[in-house]
Amino acid sequence: MASxxxxxxxxxxxxxxxxxxxxxxxxxxxxxxxxxxAILGTGGGVFLIPVLVLGLGVPMHFAVATSILSxxxxxxxxxxxxxxxxxxxxxxxMTLEIATACGAIIGGLTAGWLPAPILEAVFAVVLVPTxxxxxxxxxxxxxxxATTGGLSDPHLPVSPGWLGATYYDDTExxxxxxxxQRLWAxxxxxxxxxxxxxxxxxxxxxxxxxALHLLCEVPxxxxxxxxxxxxxxxxxxxAFLYFGRGEVRPALTATAVxxxxxxxxxxxxxxxxVHAGFARRLFAALLVLVAVExxxxxxxxxx
Amino acid sequence: xxxTIQPDRHQPGHRLEHCVHLSLLAGVGCSAVLLxxxxxxxxxxxxxxxxxxxxxxxxxxxxTEQGRGRALxxxxxxxxxxxxxxxxxxxxxxxLLAGDYRFAAVAGIVLILLGISLVLGVG
Numbered sequence: 492m493a494s495x496x497x498x499x500x501x502x503x504x505x506x507x508x509x510x511x512x513x514x515x516x517x518x519x520x521x522x523x524x525x526x527x528x529a530i531l532g533t534g535g536g537v538f539l540i541p542v543l544v545l546g547l548g549v550p551m552h553f554a555v556a557t558s559i560l561s562x563x564x565x566x567x568x569x570x571x572x573x574x575x576x577x578x579x580x581x582x583x584x585m586t587l588e589i590a591t592a593c594g595a596i597i598g599g600l601t602a603g604w605l606p607a608p609i610l611e612a613v614f615a616v617v618l619v620p621t622x623x624x625x626x627x628x629x630x631x632x633x634x635x636x637a638t639t640g641g642l643s644d645p646h647l648p649v650s651p652g653w654l655g656a657t658y659y660d661d662t663e664x665x666x667x668x669x670x671x672q673r674l675w676a677x678x679x680x681x682x683x684x685x686x687x688x689x690x691x692x693x694x695x696x697x698x699x700x701x702a703l704h705l706l707c708e709v710p711x712x713x714x715x716x717x718x719x720x721x722x723x724x725x726x727x728x729x730a731f732l733y734f735g736r737g738e739v740r741p742a743l744t745a746t747a748v749x750x751x752x753x754x755x756x757x758x759x760x761x762x763x764x765v766h767a768g769f770a771r772r773l774f775a776a777l778l779v780l781v782a783v784e785x786x787x788x789x790x791x792x793x794x
Numbered sequence: 795x796x797x798t799i800q801p802d803r804h805q806p807g808h809r810l811e812h813c814v815h816l817s818l819l820a821g822v823g824c825s826a827v828l829l830x831x832x833x834x835x836x837x838x839x840x841x842x843x844x845x846x847x848x849x850x851x852x853x854x855x856x857x858t859e860q861g862r863g864r865a866l867x868x869x870x871x872x873x874x875x876x877x878x879x880x881x882x883x884x885x886x887x888x889x890l891l892a893g894d895y896r897f898a899a900v901a902g903i904v905l906i907l908l909g910i911s912l913v914l915g916v917g
Contacts, residue, residue: 511837560871564822567877571818574811581814585885585900592907596914653896723818723878728908730875731915741867742836745829748874752826 516547517743518750521561525754526761528565530770535751536562536693537621538774540614541781545788549743551607551614556733557744558692559726561751566694566723568755573716580656580713583671583703584720590678591685591695591725598689599729603736605690612789614691618782624697626775658713669710676706681721689729694722810888817884821877825870832866839863879908 520542528535536558543554573579602610651657654671671677680702684695696718703714733739849857849868857865886901 514837560874563874563878564825567818567822567874567881571815571822574818575815577808577811581811581885582897582900585882585897585904588882588904589900589907592904592911596907596911599911600914724882724904724908727875727878728911731908731911733915734872734875735915735917739871741832741864741871744871745833745867748871749826749829749833752822 513547514742514746517543517746518753520546521747521750522754522757524561524747525565525751525756526758527754527770527774528751529755529758530761530765531625531774533625533694533696535565535755536688536691537618537697537778539747539751540692541785543747544611545781545784551610552602552733552736552738553740553743555602555610555690555692556730556738557740557747559688559730559733560739560744561748562688562692562694562726563723563730564748564752565755566719566726568752570716570720570723573720577656577658578713579716579720580654580658580671580709581720582656583654583677583707583709584717586654586674587677587681587699587717588721588724590681591688591721592728594682594685594687595689595725595728596732598686598691599732600689602690602729603732608789608792610691611785611792615782615786615789617687617691617693618778618785621693621697622775622778622782624701625771625778656713660710660712667710667713669708669713672708673706677703680706685725685728688722688725689732694719695725696722810885810892813884813888814881817881818877821873821880825874825877828866828870828873832863832868832870835861835863835866837863879905882908 520539524535524539524542527533527538539558539561540551540554543549543557544551549557570579574581605613650670651668652670654674655669657666657668659665660667680699684698687693687698688695696715699718699721700711700714703709703718704711707714709717730739849865854865854868854872858869882901882904886898886905889895889897889901
């Protein structure tokens with residue numbers, strides 16, 4: 492599919508020829524990524540990039556750019572619902588977006604200077620903590636009710652403050668009010684997540700959601716919705732840089748984006764039939780294997 | 795009971811949330827339509843898939859007018875990228891009109907950062 496005539500990221504003489512077969516494979520990969528993302532509550536970039544790079548031979552920089560655009564699509568689609576329902580905390584999200592946008596711009600600029608094998612190696616290394624957090628995700632989610640510090644207790648008169656919020660929890664049939672604690676921690680983690688997003692094309696929700704929940708004491712549901720709300724702006728902050736470098740390949744990216752959008756729609760319907768804890772651990776294990784494969788490939792190419 | 799504690803959709807805060815919801819939905823919907831139209835044109839016309847840096851905005855609109863598949867795809871992707879930017883602008887204007895100047899200032903800072911990225915990238 493792709494024939495790289497130059498390995499330096501500064502040389503844009505890489506040609507890409509996509510056949511109808513590749514088109515079907517890419518849209519299928521995007522759809523599966525969208526389904527997995529919807530089931531696991533992630534942007535799906537950690538799955539899409541390995542499929543494109545290892546499975547379809549797409550150069551790393553193009554795969555990252557494709558993933559960034561896909562992340563914008565899923566984030567915008569999901570956030571529109573979460574904002575309307577009042578679960579996503581817009582004030583907190585916008586405040587943290589200052590940090591994520593800064594991180595994403597720096598990450599996007601850095602990616603332009605790094606050769607593909609280095610970028611692949613960094614991606615592989617980042618997959619390991621991602622897999623660990625994904626594996627432990629079920630534990631965090633189960634403990635959410637007990638770790639909100641009593642702030643969500645409907646019997647306590649809680650003032651949400653400027654950054655806190657109140658939302659209606661459908662599953663518990665009650666309004667949940669919370670205050671945001673340790674904003675500096677949220678800003679720090681958001682900067683790092685934004686940096687990884689700009690550099691590697693991942694949403695970074697797997698880092699932000701536990702941080703918002705455990706450090707900022709935001710209830711799990713609001714933390715996930717707020718993280719998703721932020722991801723679109725984070726990805727957009729670096730997407731312009733990828734556009735400018737000519738790394739957003741229209742046909743490749745459009746195919747993947749449409750697949751991911753369709754997949755996330757399907758995933759939101761099928762996720763009630765899937766045991767989320769099992770799926771989370773299965774894909775966490777898969778991510779470790781992908782990390783090993785990508786690191787091996789990066790080392791071989793680097794050598 | 796349930797209805798009494800659900801957020802009031804007519805409150806000013808919720809109106810802003812509804813505007814944000816609509817702006818995101820419109821952005822994703824329009825870009826999806828452009829992407830599908832572009833894909834169909836590219837497949838029907840058998841345009842080469844090979845990519846490259848996007849053309850200038852003026853050239854992009856000219857090519858879109860001619861119904862070129864790649865131009866439709868580029869425009870769809872650009873619109874998709876601008877959707878979160880538009881959402882930030884909606885929040886900025888909405889909170890300014892509601893008198894929430896602190897929130898408007900935060901939105902302004904985010905817009906400036908996105909503007910810097912735009913200038914660094916395609917400016």
